[in-house]
Amino acid sequence: MISLDKKDLDNTILRLNELNKLRQALQHDCDRLSKPISQRIKEMPPISGGSEAIMERAMAIYDIDFWARQYARCFFALVEGLTYNYKLFAVELPQRHYTFTQEERDIANEKNVKIRFLDNLDYCITFLGKAFDLSLRLKKSDHRFGWFKMGTGIRDKLMHPKSVDDLEIDYKTYGDFAEGVGWYYEQMSDILEQCHAQLITS
Numbered sequence: 001m002i003s004l005d006k007k008d009l010d011n012t013i014l015r016l017n018e019l020n021k022l023r024q025a026l027q028h029d030c031d032r033l034s035k036p037i038s039q040r041i042k043e044m045p046p047i048s049g050g051s052e053a054i055m056e057r058a059m060a061i062y063d064i065d066f067w068a069r070q071y072a073r074c075f076f077a078l079v080e081g082l083t084y085n086y087k088l089f090a091v092e093l094p095q096r097h098y099t100f101t102q103e104e105r106d107i108a109n110e111k112n113v114k115i116r117f118l119d120n121l122d123y124c125i126t127f128l129g130k131a132f133d134l135s136l137r138l139k140k141s142d143h144r145f146g147w148f149k150m151g152t153g154i155r156d157k158l159m160h161p162k163s164v165d166d167l168e169i170d171y172k173t174y175g176d177f178a179e180g181v182g183w184y185y186e187q188m189s190d191i192l193e194q195c196h197a198q199l200i201t202s
Contacts, residue, residue, distance in 0.1 A: 002133050002198050008094040009199060016196065019085055026078035027185070033071040034178070040064050041171050061171065068169035068177075069158060075181055076155045080117075082188070083124045084110065090127035098130050117152050125191060132198045138187055148180030 004012060040060050045053045087108040091100045106113055107123055115123065122138070129136035139145070154177060157166035169177070 002131075004094060004199065012093060012199060015089055016192075019082070019089060020192070022085065023078070023082055023188070026074070026081065030071060030074050030078060030181070033067060033074055037064055037067045037071060037171075037174060040067070041175075044171070064171045064174065065167075065169055068171075068174045069167060071174075072151065072154050072158055072169065072177065075151075079121070079184065083120050087120075087124045087127050090124075090131040093131045098133070100127070100130070117155070118149065128191060128195055132195045134194055134198060136191055136194065139183075142183055144179045144183035146180075147176045147178075148183050151177045151180045 040063050044060050045057045047057070091105050091108040100108070104123075104127065105111075107115065108127060125136045125138055128134070150173075154169060154173070161167055
């Protein structure tokens with residue numbers, strides 16, 4: 001448990017609630033984008049069939065590819081936005097039992113440092129653990145972490161495409177990626193619940 005006076009506790013809870021609203025809003029956008037993808041996959045015509053079925057299947061694949069790109073961009077905007085904000089939140093909490101180094105503060109502010117995407121997420125979890133006196137770790141042994149990590153490759157290609165092939169996300173790849181998204185949501189929900197549970201009034 002971490003002990004805060006009433007004013008600091010109220011401010012901390014207020015900030016956590018603000019970040020939770022941000023998380024819910026971004027996740028809502030991702031959920032809305034996932035619906036047309038799921039619908040098109042559900043309606044996908046079989047491979048066998050006449051010329052009309054072949055054309056319908058080609059259009060379905062084209063639509064899935066388009067919506068999957070928007071979904072991936074939206075999801076990684078969510079991850080990057082929350083990673084940055086929760087890092088800042090952690091280092092700005094009233095200090096009691098811990099001290100963040102200047103290097104850690106620069107990492108939180110992303111000042112004069114270049115941080116890899118996955119490393120940045122690890123820093124976020126580590127900083128939250130330090131601020132809330134918890135030993136927090138992402139469960140990378142879960143097979144879905146592999147799909148999340150695969151998704152970061154999709155992100156890199158979408159953000160810095162070198163050819164038209166970098167813009168393609170077929171529906172099978174999307175299904176695997178969606179498993180990784182679910183892993184991230186579960187991890188963050190569990191970690192934030194642990195942080196909330198640590199708050200008490202001194």
